[in-house]
Structures are given as structure tokens and as C-alpha cells.
Amino acid sequence: MKQVVVISGKGGTGKTVITASFAAIARSKVMVDCDVDAADLHLLLDPATRQNGMFKSGKTAEINPEKCVKCGLCRGICRFRAVTADFKVDPISCEGCAFCSFICPEKAIEMKENVTGEWFVSDTRFGPMVHARLGIAEENSGKLVSLVKGKAKEIAEKDGHEWVIVDGSPGIGCPVIASLSGANAAIVVTEPTLSGLHDAKRVVAMARHFNVPVMFIINKYDLNERMADDIRAYCCGEKIDVIARIGFDEDVVKAMVEGKTIIEYAENVTTRAIREAWEAVTSIGAG
Amino acid sequence: MIISVASGKGGTGKTTVSTALALSLPGPVQLLDCDAEEPNAHIFIKPDIKRTEDVFIYVPRIDEDICTLCGRCAEVCAYNAIAVLPGSGRTAGRALVFRELCHGCGSCRYFCPENAIKEEKRKVGVVEVGYRGELEFVHGRMNIGEAMSPPVIRAVKHKLNKGRTVIVDAPPGTTCPVITAIHGSDACVLVTEPTPFGLHDLRLTVEVIKKMDIPFGVVINRHGLGDERTEEYCAQEGIPVLMKIPFSKEIAAEYSRGISIVEAFPEYRDEFAGLVKKLEEEMSR
Numbered sequence: 001m002k003q004v005v006v007i008s009g010k011g012g013t014g015k016t017v018i019t020a021s022f023a024a025i026a027r028s029k030v031m032v033d034c035d036v037d038a039a040d041l042h043l044l045l046d047p048a049t050r051q052n053g054m055f056k057s058g059k060t061a062e063i064n065p066e067k068c069v070k071c072g073l074c075r076g077i078c079r080f081r082a083v084t085a086d087f088k089v090d091p092i093s094c095e096g097c098a099f100c101s102f103i104c105p106e107k108a109i110e111m112k113e114n115v116t117g118e119w120f121v122s123d124t125r126f127g128p129m130v131h132a133r134l135g136i137a138e139e140n141s142g143k144l145v146s147l148v149k150g151k152a153k154e155i156a157e158k159d160g161h162e163w164v165i166v167d168g169s170p171g172i173g174c175p176v177i178a179s180l181s182g183a184n185a186a187i188v189v190t191e192p193t194l195s196g197l198h199d200a201k202r203v204v205a206m207a208r209h210f211n212v213p214v215m216f217i218i219n220k221y222d223l224n225e226r227m228a229d230d231i232r233a234y235c236c237g238e239k240i241d242v243i244a245r246i247g248f249d250e251d252v253v254k255a256m257v258e259g260k261t262i263i264e265y266a267e268n269v270t271t272r273a274i275r276e277a278w279e280a281v282t283s284i285g286a287g
Numbered sequence: 288m289i290i291s292v293a294s295g296k297g298g299t300g301k302t303t304v305s306t307a308l309a310l311s312l313p314g315p316v317q318l319l320d321c322d323a324e325e326p327n328a329h330i331f332i333k334p335d336i337k338r339t340e341d342v343f344i345y346v347p348r349i350d351e352d353i354c355t356l357c358g359r360c361a362e363v364c365a366y367n368a369i370a371v372l373p374g375s376g377r378t379a380g381r382a383l384v385f386r387e388l389c390h391g392c393g394s395c396r397y398f399c400p401e402n403a404i405k406e407e408k409r410k411v412g413v414v415e416v417g418y419r420g421e422l423e424f425v426h427g428r429m430n431i432g433e434a435m436s437p438p439v440i441r442a443v444k445h446k447l448n449k450g451r452t453v454i455v456d457a458p459p460g461t462t463c464p465v466i467t468a469i470h471g472s473d474a475c476v477l478v479t480e481p482t483p484f485g486l487h488d489l490r491l492t493v494e495v496i497k498k499m500d501i502p503f504g505v506v507i508n509r510h511g512l513g514d515e516r517t518e519e520y521c522a523q524e525g526i527p528v529l530m531k532i533p534f535s536k537e538i539a540a541e542y543s544r545g546i547s548i549v550e551a552f553p554e555y556r557d558e559f560a561g562l563v564k565k566l567e568e569e570m571s572r
């Protein structure tokens with residue numbers, strides 16, 4: 001079983017479209033959506049839930065006004081300035097460290113556990129998929145990502161699937177670190193924009209930091225061919241393979257509106273490029 | 288007035304809108320780029336960076352000579368950032384600090400009965416302040432491999448200048464960092480695109496903003512691409528559509544070169560300035 005993770009410096013580069021296409025092409029695989037902040041893969045794969053569960057993490061302080069004597073100790077020690085002047089806890093600022101609850105002489109502060117999300121194991125027309133939904137305004141998506149990936153790995157091992165295909169989290173923060181861990185390859189999907197290149201470099205640094213080999217897909221390269229060439233030159237200098245250059249294709253949006261992957265929707269230059277990219281992924285994975 | 292610009296997801300045009308606003312509004316304006324993971328606004332603003340400040344959190348350092356391995360610090364740490372390992376016959380015990388997990392709350396130091404814990408600064412990122420004419424620009428950049436952006440976002444927001452019209456470019460998503468960025472805004476602009484992905488993310492973000500009780504409106508980017516469902520949703524929910532930016536390869540190409548839409552196409556300037564008036568109407572309701 002091998003894991004390939006599709007990532008991007010930023011959202012909106014076509015990461016999910018590529019992941020879903022790989023899912024449509026690959027023969028034996030489990031899909032994972034690690035973009036738990038704003039999961040989208042299910043919009044293309046139409047999953048039917050088989051199993052689900054709650055995800056809890058972190059706590060938030062709550063002051064019981066009946067016990068609180070307004071001594072001010074908690075307000076004084078809280079470095080996140082979460083205790084307001086009228087002795088309420090601002091849940092947005094509270095980091096759940098519990099310092100206040102330990103220090104309160106009246107034992108008026110309780111730490112309440114947050115239900116931060118829900119995970120699902122589902123069936124799709126391409127096989128099993130594991131995904132999650134992080135509750136509004138919650139943090140700790142890194143832990144949820146790890147949980148979701150762990151479940152996918154379990155299923156892949158149990159049912160003997162060849163690949164785990166991961167729609168990674170955008171950005172370079174905690175969730176991406178969790179997305180990357182244990183991956184055999186990372187596919188960076190980038191657009192030919194100044195910010196695209198800028199973000200992609202950070203992602204490469206991140207993947208290297210975790211020793212995961214990197215490949216590039218340049219999406220919508222025809223929006224700015226000079227920039228696309230710059231990205232290619234950058235990859236060349238860094239000895240990174242560019243496994244596909246994909247042009248802007250309205251069919252991709254049309255397929256999306258119908259809830260399909262581009263692979264199912266059309267047979268054109270875009271789908272050929274994605275098929276070749278998948279071949280490149282599998283050949284490296286064979287090593 | 289503090290206006291934050293958010294979107295459920297990256298790539299919808301949030302930076303296009305926040306930088307265009309900053310460049311179109313009259314009077315002294317401040318732009319805070321709070322996307323500490325991937326700050327991009329500077330590419331379009333091209334500010335002259337005048338000051339760079341490090342962002343620190345305080346993490347514990349345990350003096351092994353004093354530590355009695357009582358384990359109190361590990362007990363109080365809510366983030367498992369400290370592990371106290373008792374010694375076995377041959378190996379000496381140790382108290383280990385995992386600095387990347389530490390939120391810098393200071394609890395461990397306070398509760399250590401032996402006073403064995405000191406705190407030291409750990410750099411998690413930087414904040415840069417720059418100018419472009421009258422426009423004041425601030426962004427934060429967190430160190431690569433760093434897990435937590437809120438400390439950097441908070442440091443950016445500490446630079447908030449109430450004497451100016453403030454535009455806050457929020458990070459993407461609907462979780463902690465976005466909330467930290469949007470917190471305290473007078474109004475919010477949600478940027479979306481008219482695709483099923485865009486609509487899905489918009490719904491999530493609307494939930495967040497409603498919870499925070501901030502007046503808001505929507506800007507539809509790449510209008511003409513995709514379908515009508517986003518507009519139908521806004522109409523149904525009574526959400527004002529403040530502006531539609533048409534889908535155009537020319538706009539995308541200018542964007543890819545790091546040129547703001549209002550510089551490439553000045554006719555949009557008035558529309559962006561007008562967007563704020565519409566928001567003000569929303570606020571007075």
C-alpha cells in the first residue's frame with residue numbers, strides 16, 4: 001500500500017479536481033479528504049456514509065457566575081486575554097490551557113470539552129472514501145487529519161488496496177504536516193501566478209522538511225505561459241519532475257457543475273494529461 | 288471602520304478583493320494581511336517594508352539540576368508539551384519539553400513546586416510593516432513547519448490602527464485562524480465563485496459569520512463561470528450581493544503577474560469604493 005498526497009500552496013488551484021480524477025483512474029484505492037476545514041471531494045464523489053463518529057478535541061473554559069467572586073486571578077494570568085472585564089470567557093480567545101481553572105480559589109471555572117468534528121467512512125462509485133467535517137470555528141484540524149488518514153490506511157490494509165489517494169490540506173500549517181506524514185509522494189498542484197509560485201516554494205520546503213518526494217502539476221498553465229515557464233525552470237533547478245501541464249478547460253467547471261470528475265465527463269487533452277500524470281505517480285511509487 | 292475579507296477557501300479571489308479595496312478607498316487606509324501561512328497581498332501592493340518584528344511565544348525551559356521529576360508540569364500542560372520520564376535502574380529520568388506543541392500559556396512555570404522552570408522566547412514568525420503612499424500595510428509570516436498561526440495573526444492585529452479604514456485579509460477556511468482574524472470587525476465581505484465548490488464553502492462561512500453576528504455581504508468572483516445556484520442561495524437567504532466580478536482571462540492574466548484588478552482596469556475603482564457604502568447600509572439595518 002502506497003500513499004500519494006495531492007497538495008497545493010493555496011486552495012483553489014485545482015487540487016480536488018486532480019485528486020478526484022486520480023480516484024477515477026486508479027484501480028485499487030481508498031480516497032481520503034484531508035481538507036477537513038473545507039472538504040470538497042465529496043461534492044464530486046457523492047459518498048454514501050457507511051460509518052461515522054464524533055471527534056473531540058480541546059477544551060474551553062467556562063466561569064460559573066454563581067461561584068465566581070470576581071477576585072481577578074484568572075484574568076491576571078491568562079496570556080490569551082480570554083477572560084473579559086465582566087468575568088466571562090471569550091471562547092474565541094480561549095486556548096483551553098486550563099491555567100485559570102487550576103488557579104481559581106473558588107473552583108468556579110470548568111473546562112468543557114468541545115465536539116470539534118465528525119468523521120465518515122463512505123462508499124463511492126470509485127471505492128471507499130474517508131472524510132471529515134470540522135465543526136465551525138474549531139481548531140486542531142491536524143489531529144482530525146491524522147485520524148482520517150489512519151482510518152484510510154486501516155481499510156487499505158484490510159482490503160488489500162494498492163493506493164491511498166489523499167486530497168491534502170491547503171497551506172503549510174498543522175493540517176498539512178499531518179497530511180504529509182507517511183506519504184510516499186506529494187503532488188503539488190500549482191497555478192502560474194506570482195503567488196502560486198511563491199506558495200508552491202513554501203510547500204516544497206515543507207515536504208522536504210518531512211522527507212517526502214515532490215512532483216509538480218502546473219494547472220491552467222495557459223493563463224500565464226511565461227510564469228508557467230518560470231515554474232518549470234524552478235522545478236528543473238530543484239530537480240523536481242513536472243508530471244503534467246494542464247490548460248484552462250471550461251469542461252472542468254462543466255463537469256463539476258454536474259458533480260462529475262473530468263475523467264468521466266470528457267476525453268480530451270486535459271484527461272490525457274491527467275492520465276499521464278497518474279502513470280508518472282505509479283511508476284515512481286513502484287521504486 | 289474595520290472590514291474583513293474572507294472566503295471559505297483559498298483561490299476564490301479574496302486577495303483580489305482585499306487589495307483592490309485597499310487601493311480604491313479614499314483617505315488613510317490600512318491593509319492587514321492575516322493569512323500568516325501564505326501571505327500574498329504584498330505581491331499586489333508592493334509596499335516599501337519599513338519595519339520587521341519577530342513574533343515570539345514563551346516556552347518553558349526546565350533546569351535539570353533543580354527538577355525533582357515530580358511530574359506536576361506535565362500534569363497541568365493541556366497540550367502534552369511536557370513529558371516527565373522517571374528514571375529506571377540504568378537511565379536517569381528526564382523532563383522533556385516539546386516546543387512545537389507548547390502554546391506558551393505559562394501554567395507549568397507557575398505550578399512547578401521547585402521553581403525549576405524558566406521561560407525563553409521561541410520565534411514563531413515575523414510581522415512586517417510597510418507603506419505604499421498613504422496606504423499602510425502589515426502582514427505576518429509564520430515560520431515553515433510551524434503548526435500554529437494564531438499567535439502571528441494576533442501580532443498582526445495588534446498593529447490595527449483605528450484612525451484608518453482597516454481592511455483585514457483573512458486566512459481561508461472556517462476554523463480558528465479565520466475567527467482570530469475576523470474577530471472585532473465591523474463588517475465582512477465574503478468572496479465566492481459561482482461553482483458547486485464555491486457555494487459549498489460559502490454556506491460554511493456564512494454559518495460562521497452569522498454566529499459571530501457581523502453584518503456581511505457577498506462578492507461573486509468569476510461571474511459567468513459555473514452556474515446560478517450561488518446567486519439563488521444568496522437571494523433565498525437575503526444575503527446582499529455587493530458586487531460581481533466577471534470571469535475574464537484578462538483579469539486572471541493580470542492577477543498572475545501580480546497586478547491588482549483596479550490598476551489594470553481602473554473602471555473597477557468606483558465599484559470597489561461603492562462596495563463599502565453598500566456594507567455601511569447593511570450595518571445600519
Ligand code: SF4
Pocket residue numbers: 097345346347363364365366367368369388389390391392393394395396
Ligand atoms: S507553557 Fe503551557 S503549553 Fe507550554 S509547556 Fe507550559 S503548560 Fe504546556
Ligand code: SF4
Pocket residue numbers: 349353354355356357358359360361371382398399400401402403404
Ligand atoms: S513541576 Fe517542576 S520539579 Fe516537577 S517535574 Fe515539572 S519541572 Fe520538574
